[in-house]
Amino acid sequence: MSTPASDSEAVAAANAALYEALERGDLDAVAERWLDEDISVVHPGWPVISGRGEVMRSYALIMANTEYIQFFLTDVEVSVAGDTALVTCTENILSGGPAEADGSTGPLVGGLVVATNLFRRTAEGAWKLWSHHGSPVLVEREEGEDGGMGEENEGPGNGEGEGGGLTEIG
Amino acid sequence: MSTPASDSEAVAAANAALYEALERGDLDAVAERWLDEDISVVHPGWPVISGRGEVMRSYALIMANTEYIQFFLTDVEVSVAGDTALVTCTENILSGGPAEADGSTGPLVGGLVVATNLFRRTAEGAWKLWSHHGSPVLVEREEGEDGGMGEENEGPGNGEGEGGGLTEIG
Secondary structure, X not given: OOOOOOHHHHHHHHHHHHHHHHHHOOHXXXXXXXXXXXXXXXXXXXXXXXXXXXXXXXXXXXXXXXXXXXXXXXXXXXXXXXXXXXXXXXXXXXXXXXXXXXXXXXXEEEEEEEEEEEEEEOOOOOEEXXXXXXXXXXXXXXXXXXXXXXXXXOOOOOOOOOOOOEEEOO | OOOOOOHHHHHHHHHHHHHHHHXXXXXXXXXXXXXXXXXXXXXXXXXXXXXXXXXXXXXXXXHHOOOEEEEEEEEEEEEEEOOEEEEEEEEEEEEEOOOOOOOOOOOEEEEEEEEEEEEXXXXXXXXXXXXXXXXXXXXXXXXXXOOOEOOOOOOOOOOOOOOOOEEEOO
16 A cells, blocks of 8 residues: 555545544644635534634534544545545544533433535645534434435424434443 | 626525425426436435435435425525535425325424535536535524524534424414
């Protein structure tokens, strides 16, 4: 593997680096993964947040309220077109909130989030984030249907009353 | 207004055309708005669906279960970079399911969805969808904070038990 990484591999590495920075709670490293302008982010269940200042503030807020977080990425798909790349992936999240008042650790929460991550190649050749959109998975994928949806889906946004895709596990 | 529309205007028009096709329940017109390959979609609360066949099947399923649907788009932001364009918008949705067994109309549902829509310019100069990601808004935007989030947000995907962002209004 001494050949230069392909575009797809470079994009996948940039994608992984975002999540590693989030796991470390390293806001500077997260900021380093993003383009300088015209960026936007949607965190699961949140409205759109636009502009570099607001995007970084949203990450700072999440970090302030997250004791730790781990991402296991699955279903990572990379599509490159010129200097733009689209990544979709499933974030299998294990996270914990701040410690309780009595000093015990906060609850562990496991969550399933799907993400669409958009990258652009900079003049320096680095792949940087232009947009991230994450959302909770509220409906089940039907077994053996290869992505087909079950009968229970009656239209867009029909997750009413089904909860936010998170299961408390500890 | 006899000057040619700018890229941003052309992208905004392509974005509006997607929703108009959905409102008409015109699957062929929806298919016409998308690129031929490497496409992906996330409907609110759903996992990622990849590939043209599966994406169109998902729209067919939604249309089969939606008597009518209307989209009022707000917060439309367009960012163009070369032959790629990123649109974020809020979909204020009013939809109705199939008629009840007794012949009366199904319930009206109002929903708030945020969308990230990614377009590429084809060789023919048309802007076509590469990716659509829609997700329910589960948390409130804090008044006067210009996109800042309230104290209740404790991390990504914390929408547990908050419902799917839909309110039955009729």
